[in-house]
Amino acid sequence: MERTNYRPNLAARSLATGKTGIVGLVIHEPASAVFSDPYFSAMLAGITDTLADEATGVMLWMSRKTEQETLASVLATSFVEGIICTATMVNDPVVDGLLASGVPTVLIGHRRHDDSANYVDIDNIGAAEDITEHLVDLGRRRIGHITGLRGTVSGDDRLIGYHRAMDKAGLSDRFVVDGDYTEEGGYAAALELLDMNVDAIFAGSDSTARGIYTAARERGIKIPDEVAVAGFDDLSFSAEMDPPLTTVRQNIPAQGRIAALTLLKILDRSPDAAKRVILPTELVIRQSTLGGGAGWA
Amino acid sequence: MERTNYRPNLAARSLATGKTGIVGLVIHEPASAVFSDPYFSAMLAGITDTLADEATGVMLWMSRKTEQETLASVLATSFVEGIICTATMVNDPVVDGLLASGVPTVLIGHRRHDDSANYVDIDNIGAAEDITEHLVDLGRRRIGHITGLRGTVSGDDRLIGYHRAMDKAGLSDRFVVDGDYTEEGGYAAALELLDMNVDAIFAGSDSTARGIYTAARERGIKIPDEVAVAGFDDLSFSAEMDPPLTTVRQNIPAQGRIAALTLLKILDRSPDAAKRVILPTELVIRQSTLGGGAGWA
DNA sequence: TTGTAAGCGTTATCAC
DNA sequence: GTGATAACGCTTACAA
Numbered sequence: 229m230e231r232t233n234y235r236p237n238l239a240a241r242s243l244a245t246g247k248t249g250i251v252g253l254v255i256h257e258p259a260s261a262v263f264s265d266p267y268f269s270a271m272l273a274g275i276t277d278t279l280a281d282e283a284t285g286v287m288l289w290m291s292r293k294t295e296q297e298t299l300a301s302v303l304a305t306s307f308v309e310g311i312i313c314t315a316t317m318v319n320d321p322v323v324d325g326l327l328a329s330g331v332p333t334v335l336i337g338h339r340r341h342d343d344s345a346n347y348v349d350i351d352n353i354g355a356a357e358d359i360t361e362h363l364v365d366l367g368r369r370r371i372g373h374i375t376g377l378r379g380t381v382s383g384d385d386r387l388i389g390y391h392r393a394m395d396k397a398g399l400s401d402r403f404v405v406d407g408d409y410t411e412e413g414g415y416a417a418a419l420e421l422l423d424m425n426v427d428a429i430f431a432g433s434d435s436t437a438r439g440i441y442t443a444a445r446e447r448g449i450k451i452p453d454e455v456a457v458a459g460f461d462d463l464s465f466s467a468e469m470d471p472p473l474t475t476v477r478q479n480i481p482a483q484g485r486i487a488a489l490t491l492l493k494i495l496d497r498s499p500d501a502a503k504r505v506i507l508p509t510e511l512v513i514r515q516s517t518l519g520g521g522a523g524w525a
Numbered sequence: 526m527e528r529t530n531y532r533p534n535l536a537a538r539s540l541a542t543g544k545t546g547i548v549g550l551v552i553h554e555p556a557s558a559v560f561s562d563p564y565f566s567a568m569l570a571g572i573t574d575t576l577a578d579e580a581t582g583v584m585l586w587m588s589r590k591t592e593q594e595t596l597a598s599v600l601a602t603s604f605v606e607g608i609i610c611t612a613t614m615v616n617d618p619v620v621d622g623l624l625a626s627g628v629p630t631v632l633i634g635h636r637r638h639d640d641s642a643n644y645v646d647i648d649n650i651g652a653a654e655d656i657t658e659h660l661v662d663l664g665r666r667r668i669g670h671i672t673g674l675r676g677t678v679s680g681d682d683r684l685i686g687y688h689r690a691m692d693k694a695g696l697s698d699r700f701v702v703d704g705d706y707t708e709e710g711g712y713a714a715a716l717e718l719l720d721m722n723v724d725a726i727f728a729g730s731d732s733t734a735r736g737i738y739t740a741a742r743e744r745g746i747k748i749p750d751e752v753a754v755a756g757f758d759d760l761s762f763s764a765e766m767d768p769p770l771t772t773v774r775q776n777i778p779a780q781g782r783i784a785a786l787t788l789l790k791i792l793d794r795s796p797d798a799a800k801r802v803i804l805p806t807e808l809v810i811r812q813s814t815l816g817g818g819a820g821w822a
Numbered sequence: 823t824t825g826t827a828a829g830c831g832t833t834a835t836c837a838c
Numbered sequence: 839g840t841g842a843t844a845a846c847g848c849t850t851a852c853a854a
Contacts, residue, residue: 235600235601235603236601236603236847236848237540237603237604237846237847237848238536238602238603238604238848239535239536239537239539239540239545239603239604239846239847239848240536240540240830240846240847240848240849241847241848241849242536242830242848243534243536243537243540243829243830243831243832243846243847243848243849244829244830244847244848244849244850245830245848245849245850246830248536250584253585268566269559269565269566272585272587273559273587273588273589276585276586276587276588277588277589277590279588280586280588280590280594280595280598283598285584285602286584286585286586287547287582287583287584287585288550288573288583288584288585289573289577289583290569290570290573291570291573291574291576291577292570292574293574293577297577298577301577301580303532304532304533305535305582306532306533306534306535306536307534307535307536411762412762412765442767445742446767465708465709468709470739470743533831533832534830534831534832535832536830536831536832537830537831537832537833537846538831538832538833539832539846540830540831540832540833540845540846540847540848541831541832541833541834541845541846542832542833542834542846543846
């Protein structure tokens, strides 16, 4: 056409075609979660990279407004064709409202009470069970757990996995302190657990494990000789910790990527759109459980 | 109108009115920056909260695609009425392209060689000078600096501020090691500086300072008795560090908020739209420089 | 292959 | 004030 810098009017195009090529991304989380963890950055990167590849725009709702306001705002924005939404809390009116609205939606995480939604998630229970079992196999007996944020599906499920593995091992002494996925929370909880003379701690997240390291260092407690430490996430810093952290690797950008691709398939009415995806996790064993002197298996 | 759940068609409305109520947010940063620091989360929160209050939608570009691809994608999306863009690197073709395009744009950070753009920033040079001067005033003489990421305006400016304060104090021994704003980078750089027997370190960011703490702890070096440590940002964890960190407070969500409000004013052709805003910073003095035994002023 | 007209859903204008 | 109508810029279907 014209060799001038001509910008086609997307509003007119979408009016004519009925398509907009825009999806919504709703991250309605407590501020503490979004701020403390690289988790959401990694997720965002996975989603935005993928959608950019597919020439799809992203509208973002990340405000800390009330659920009603967020929900109303999203649903009023008629030109988002579909929605990706984080579903970390067990009960979240925003998620329920989106699902009820009929707008095609893919969750990252899942609804415990409703398995009809499309979602991408990992098997938190199974992964937590595996890593706790790893601690058991090392000969640890007084195994503690610092939970993730209570009220989140992931936090509660990892706690369930911990209890299952302890049940299976016949270990009836449980040492559980609530955490909140942050390093600061991990530090405070670790002080409590160390007072209970645990010989291993499974942390709800790698950030939490960082706090454990600080607490142990202050107390002069050696990792892993006196206390083995395991985390969850395998963030970029985890392999660089001293000692390197045993953890569960979940490919966070991949979760975002799969969620984006799933939504696009649903919007294309592609018949092979997998609607519920559980991504694999991997136990990454490093020196925070395996290293150190003898005495442990 | 109808009491059915009627969703007005925004594409049609915007075609008729010429307005869309959508702005673009372009965060084209190296992955390491976005992932390591809570800085971008805080910025995002400030921007999205403010725009939500003003009933303005946000389209996000955060992909790690090439500059050309990002730029083309943003400019092709005709319905963004204005753009907020982070400008941390000294040279960023995306920023240059946006400014050249004529689409109303507000930068967070600024262009060193071009002062015609709208931007929100802080006085990095002055703040770095102040905090270095604080270390001088304490009687420290072998003051080191771990830079921010080289090639960023903020990192380079803080280095300039360090040198200015050292010049003013007549201290000709400079101890400068390049960092990258991350904790890991800070740890590695701190080991180098400690080998040089510095008695104070000004870190380019609070995350960097965290790495210094780890290095000092390993070496058995007391903060602040043997080495005073100062950071930059005043993130949420900084007051909780042990000892609490002296740092420069920059209100990051406020930067995002002001950038959003500035853009909205420009779009409204409001005559009082301040186009270049330098937000104040505040020296926050805590125990990492002031505490400890006697011997220092 | 090239060109013309109708229509998308809303706002704004201009009669009445 | 109320109600019909053009216009927004693009796509698409159909006619030349």
